[in-house]
Amino acid sequence: MRLLVLLLSFILSVHGECPHQDFIQQHVCDTCRGWKEVLQHQIAAGATGITAVLGPAVDDFPPLFRQNGPYHNDLCINRAARPAYRCNMDAKKKYCFKVSNKCYGAHSPQTGQFYKVLRMALIECVDDYTWERQHAHDDFNDTNRRLDPRYDK
Numbered sequence: 001m002r003l004l005v006l007l008l009s010f011i012l013s014v015h016g017e018c019p020h021q022d023f024i025q026q027h028v029c030d031t032c033r034g035w036k037e038v039l040q041h042q043i044a045a046g047a048t049g050i051t052a053v054l055g056p057a058v059d060d061f062p063p064l065f066r067q068n069g070p071y072h073n074d075l076c077i078n079r080a081a082r083p084a085y086r087c088n089m090d091a092k093k094k095y096c097f098k099v100s101n102k103c104y105g106a107h108s109p110q111t112g113q114f115y116k117v118l119r120m121a122l123i124e125c126v127d128d129y130t131w132e133r134q135h136a137h138d139d140f141n142d143t144n145r146r147l148d149p150r151y152d153k
């Protein structure tokens with residue numbers, strides 16, 4: 001009987017949760033609408049190094065995350081596309097920038113850490129700027145750009 005209890009407790013402890021709570025706290029910001037809010041989120045989370053953050057999902061139909069296989073160690077991915085940001089939290093002046101609008105990322109259900117390639121979180125984006133938002137990807141809302149008749153006609 002003890003052996004059965006030990007075996008069941010081991011299986012439950014090895015089995016990860018999707019999404020992992022540490023991943024949600026450190027790498028998902030459902031209220032962030034821009035890089036400045038993402039930066040504040042990362043500062044509050046105590047992030048260090050080069051980090052990645054997923055913004056709010058474009059579709060909130062559950063489940064928002066799912067495992068990509070039948071085994072307990074298969075990666076957990078976001079089901080709905082999300083905007084993605086990268087941040088440098090080790091720089092003298094911390095900063096974040098938007099990678100793209102429709103992105104997917106995978107994390108480990110055991111540790112809650114992003115799946116990494118070359119020590120950076122792997123984020124796959126599916127934006128198609130030739131079809132939608134062509135030439136509209138800019139940062140005019142974050143700059144103090146003035147009307148210049150040479151460029152704005």
